[in-house]
Amino acid sequence: MNVLVIGMGYVGTTTGLVLCEQGHKVIGLDIDKNKINSLNDGKLYFYEKGLDELLISHLNRENITFTTESMDAIQSSDIIFICVGTPKNEDGKADLQYVREVAMLIGRYINNYKLIVIKSTVPVGTAETVTNIIMENNRDHIPFDVVSNPEFLREGNALSDATNPDRIVIGSSNMEAAKMVSELFTKMTAPIVMTTSKTAELVKYASNSFLALKISFINELSTLCDRMNIDIDEISMGMGLDHRIGPYFLKAGLGYGGSCFPKDVDALLTTSKEYGVNLSILEQVVSINESKPLYFIEKVSRTLGELKNKRIAVLGLAFKSGTDDTRESPSLRIIEYLLNAQSIVRVHDPVVTTSMKEVEQFTNVIDTVRDVDAVLICTDWEEYKQLDWSKVKEVVKQPFVFDGRNILNKDELTKVGIHYYGIGKP
Numbered sequence: 001m002n003v004l005v006i007g008m009g010y011v012g013t014t015t016g017l018v019l020c021e022q023g024h025k026v027i028g029l030d031i032d033k034n035k036i037n038s039l040n041d042g043k044l045y046f047y048e049k050g051l052d053e054l055l056i057s058h059l060n061r062e063n064i065t066f067t068t069e070s071m072d073a074i075q076s077s078d079i080i081f082i083c084v085g086t087p088k089n090e091d092g093k094a095d096l097q098y099v100r101e102v103a104m105l106i107g108r109y110i111n112n113y114k115l116i117v118i119k120s121t122v123p124v125g126t127a128e129t130v131t132n133i134i135m136e137n138n139r140d141h142i143p144f145d146v147v148s149n150p151e152f153l154r155e156g157n158a159l160s161d162a163t164n165p166d167r168i169v170i171g172s173s174n175m176e177a178a179k180m181v182s183e184l185f186t187k188m189t190a191p192i193v194m195t196t197s198k199t200a201e202l203v204k205y206a207s208n209s210f211l212a213l214k215i216s217f218i219n220e221l222s223t224l225c226d227r228m229n230i231d232i233d234e235i236s237m238g239m240g241l242d243h244r245i246g247p248y249f250l251k252a253g254l255g256y257g258g259s260c261f262p263k264d265v266d267a268l269l270t271t272s273k274e275y276g277v278n279l280s281i282l283e284q285v286v287s288i289n290e291s292k293p294l295y296f297i298e299k300v301s302r303t304l305g306e307l308k309n310k311r312i313a314v315l316g317l318a319f320k321s322g323t324d325d326t327r328e329s330p331s332l333r334i335i336e337y338l339l340n341a342q343s344i345v346r347v348h349d350p351v352v353t354t355s356m357k358e359v360e361q362f363t364n365v366i367d368t369v370r371d372v373d374a375v376l377i378c379t380d381w382e383e384y385k386q387l388d389w390s391k392v393k394e395v396v397k398q399p400f401v402f403d404g405r406n407i408l409n410k411d412e413l414t415k416v417g418i419h420y421y422g423i424g425k426p
C-alpha cells in the first residue's frame, strides 16, 4: 500500500515508521519545511528513543520520504493518515483548524479512491465533519471513506506502544473501510475493536481522562498520607495488586503534564457541558492536578523558611522522563513559583535546554547542586536515581532533597546525611 501520513509530530512520525515496518511505502507530509528537511536528513527533531535508528534504516531502504508538497503526496497515495495536532483553544475545546485544512486539501486534490484514517485526537463528530469538508471540495465526486483510528502511544515509549498496542480501535460507518484499516495491522496481535466513528473518538478521550483521574486520585491520597505518616507508594502497591485496579498510573508525584492529558480532560469537560452534562469528577481531577506544584513548593518553604535569595536546584524540566517535551510540565510551574518568591534557580535536564533567561542551566548535576539550599527532583530521569548522593551531600550548602517523583530511596539518602522529603512519605 502507498500510505501518506499527514503531520510529522510524535504520532505521525511514529505511525509512518511503524507502517514501514509492516511493509508499506510511506510518504510523510508536513507544512513545516525545517521538520521535513531534518527528517529527510535522517535526524529526528525531537527526542524519542529508538525512533532515530528506524528513521535512518527506512530512509536508506527508500521505504519512507518526507515532503511539504501536498498535491503530489495526496495523489500518489491509497491511504491517508491524518496525524496533525489538535491543540487546546482558549475555550478549552480542541482546535480543529489543522484537521479542517487537511480535509480541504484532500477534497481538492483527490484523484482516485482514498481511505482516510483519522489518528489525531479529535472531538466526537469530527469524522463526520471531515467527510463533509472533503465532499464540499471534491468536485468530481470521487469516492472515499473516513475511518477513526485513535492513537494510544505515549511519548518516551512511542515505538514500543505503537508496535505492541493494548488494543486497536477502528470506527467507521462503512465496515468494508474499517476492515481495510484493520488489514494494515495484521502483524499485530492486539485485539481490534470495530465500532462507530463517534465511539472510537470518545474512547480516546475517555481513556486519557480515566488515566488522569487515576493520577489525581493517588495524588490527593498522597496529601492524606503526608498528614498520616503513611507511605503512598506502599498504598499504590497494595492497591495495584488487585487486578481490577492494576498497578499502572498510580504513581504519586507533581501531577500530570504533557500535551495530552491536560488538553484532553479539558476538551471532554467542554464537550460534556455542550451536551448539558457536567462531568464534575473531571473538574476535580483538573483542580487536584493544578494544586500539586504549589503544594510541593509549600512543603519546601515549610522546611527552608523564606525562599527569597535561597539557591534552589531543580532537577528535570521535561514533563516526564524519556522526552524533551516541556509542555505543561509541572517543573515549569515550580520554577515560576520559585522565581516569584525571588529564589536563585539552577536547573538541569539530560535532554532539555531551556530558553528561560532567569535561571542558570548546567550540563552536570553536581555543578547544578553546588552550594544550594535545596535540591528539587521534578522529572523521573534514571540519571537522578543513579546519582551518587554522597557526592551531592559534599557540595550542597544545606542537605535538603525534595523528591517530587518519589524516585529515590529515603534510607540511602538519610545514611549519607541528607534530609529527604518525598510525596506522601512518612
Ligand code: UGA
Pocket (backbone or CB within 6 Å): 121, 151, 152, 153, 154, 155, 156, 208, 211, 215, 248, 249, 250, 251, 252, 253, 254, 255, 256, 257, 258, 259, 260, 261, 319, 320
Ligand atoms: C498519554 C497517554 O498515556 C497515551 O496513551 C496517549 O496516547 C497520549 O497521552 C496522547 O493522547 O497522545 P503521554 O502524555 O505521552 O501519554 O504521557 P504519560 O506517560 O501518559 O504521562 C502523562 C503524565 O502523567 C506525565 O506528566 C507523567 O509524569 C504523569 N504520571 C503518569 C504520573 O504522575 N503518575 C503516573 O503513575 C503515571
